[in-house]
Amino acid sequence: MTIERLLAATCAVRPAGDDDAVDGVPSQVVARPASAQETSALLRTCSAHGLAVVVRGHGSKLGWGRPPERVDVVLETGAMAQLVEHSRGDLVATAGAGMPLSRLRHLLAGARHELVVDDLAVGRGTTAGGSTLGGAVATNLSGPRRLRAGPLRDLVIGVRLVLADGTVARAGGKVVKNVAGYDLGKLVTGSFGTLAVITEVTVRLHPEPSEVRQVHALVPRGRLAPVLAHLVAGRLAPHNLDLHARPGRDVQVSVGLGGGPGSTQHRADLLAAELSAPGLAGDAVAVTDPERTDLQEVAPVVPGAAAPMATDEEVAGRPTLLTVTARLSGIPELVQVANDHRLTVTGSAGVGVLRATLPEPTPVPAVLEAVAAVRAATTGLGGSTVVLDAPPAVKSALDPAGTWGPVPGLELMRRVKAQFDPGRTLAPGRFVGGL
Template sequence: MDLSEMLAGTCPLREAGPQDHVDGVPARVVATPGSTQETSALLRACHAGGLAVVVRGHGTKLSWGRPPERLDVLLETTAMDGLVEHSRGDLIATAGAGMPLDRLGRLLAQGGHQLVLDDLVGTAAARTADAPDAPDADGGRTGSTLGGAVATNLCGPRRMWTGSVRDLVIGVRFVRADGTVAKAGGKVVKNVAGYDLAKLLTGSFGTLAVVTEVTVRLHPLPEAQRWVRMVVPPEALASVLGAAVHSQTVPQALEVRAVPGQAPEVAVLLGGTTGGVQARASRLVETLAPLLPQHRAAVRATEQAPGWWARPVDPEEGRPVLVRTTSRISGVGELVSSALDQGMTVTGSAGVGVLHALLPGDRAPEGARTSVDALRATSGRLGGSTVVLDAPPAVKADVDSWGPVPGLDLMRRVKNEFDPTRVLAPGRFVGGL
């Protein structure tokens, strides 16, 4: 039977084109369900027919992870893009998985709220806060969707303030591989009943279920923000980062940017009332300036974020080797130094020990493998890990993307419980899950 005939009546379908692939593996059909019920009908049919399904929002992170073992259906979430609820008194919101983070931010801002989630792959396209329903610059595909952020556990600079995506998601509606509809969590921040499946699904790369709605906790928009910025000699980096982390200025983010052959840059974000932010920024300048050779002239407070803020990957760079590497906070300076020794550019959250490192995409596979192995050894010794999120196909085929994974046997048992016939994104996640 023709695939379109097999799936007819479940949701809108179209034949896949050349652009409809996942890391080079072509799809046969693209499905665009507009609701949880249509998603359920689609997955029920795919499960019955033994079809492989990969979920796509805007596709900005679709090459992260490993290529799927097989692919029949690309399930697009873009039709499930509504703001279902914004409870201003409870500081929570529920939105469809296909909601663009950028648009969600504009809608929430109308009520003075924000989802503290930085989109690391969004573009710099101009958007206006007073036009919350305006389409995004290139047809709505300029950045991540809410579902994509949950699937990849997308975290940026302000993770230091409010935690990761796992800490912000308090409930999900999802569809299992056999079409069963389920919910996890609720609509209150302190809901602790039962197993926390929302956290389990976050960061699973769509291998356990298809998330159709997400409920998140919100924070008030700050009255003012200021960045304290400085260029730091490599030998002073560890002391500057340590002083910023342990200062009493309550930083919302502490970021470092290091390029081979250049002195690292550090930026600290402060937010709150106008007077409070100005006072804390001045106090932080006083704290950090004595640690630098140029003293006060080397540190400045500004209302302008650095151009590299929350942008580990420049869209103009093509497809580099993108690595997420972590360590305990006290080891960030050494981890940055190790990455620079391997010719990597580093951008990341020194305040939580999570960095992103880039190797040029033209690096030979064996050279990329050597660099990743060296960085992985350093991060492991410093209490962290190193994961290759993305790379050119030749490099990805030659490099161990995940490295050592504690609890892999347990993860396999979880996958087998959720998706025993391997319908959802087979092979995309750690250990071939």
């Protein structure tokens, strides 16, 4: 019996095509369950027959991490994309895992609420739709505004998920303050789909600010450390504090502010005046009125500034994409090391989490040298380096340890994987240590 016929009784199933490969690993069928119950039936059958399953929302982050050891079934979450509940008084929303972040933002806008998560995957993958809610949780997707609200893992207050053997479980609740059982929401956040299939997520929301402003400064290399120190020590409560550094160019620093009408503009003007002082940014400072506060949609308007901020898609082909972290005081040193190895750095200098990219044509030895140099720098600065994505030639040259770097608690993670997925049904080999 073919896999398609075997799974046909559980949910909608179709043969896989070339576009359904997962990071170069071909799959056999694509299943599209429409509920937790159908997901349960699907996984129960897959587990019983030893079929490997990889979950896909929009496919924008399927290349992140290691290629799975094998893929028999791609499980699409797009049929679970409904807004289940929006509790306006409690600032809480529950939605299916397949809900696109862009659509969720639109649905919440009528109440002037928002999930403070910046979609860093817009335009990537098989569609231009960016991330789904489930995909964001599975990869712990957090962008510039995490300075305001914390990482996504802190905004998830409840989940419904299906384990590899088909068991349906709930954790958390529908209010911000709850103590309902183990915090499985935090456990599966950032697990890359290796522990369970998320079918529904409850998240904490924030009110949209009435007014937003961005203050941009073009900062010479020698002044980056005092500028960042000044901003970190300030009392203006920014929503984001970001930088964009290309090799051989001045660094663009952007500060997002939000709040009531009038007061936000006043704070922005005060900050612009501070940054214009001698010894900081000087004259290359400007205030803008963006539609939203995330870094990728803000084009620099600083006089003499270079072209708009690059995203991963502005470099040729499939770039090598690193996530690098460091203590805040070490950000200038980390940026310099990365730029010295031709990496372009973008991210939050306010929380010490940055992304660094190299274009695909970079020779593999040069990529490996850059990764080693940046990893040594981040380790010395109290952080870490993860090769989140890379061309196949680079991935094949990196073993799992080279991709993820040193991972404290790896043996504990192995035991958790064995408890949740003893048959290695879910994305085997994709995560840390070959989990």
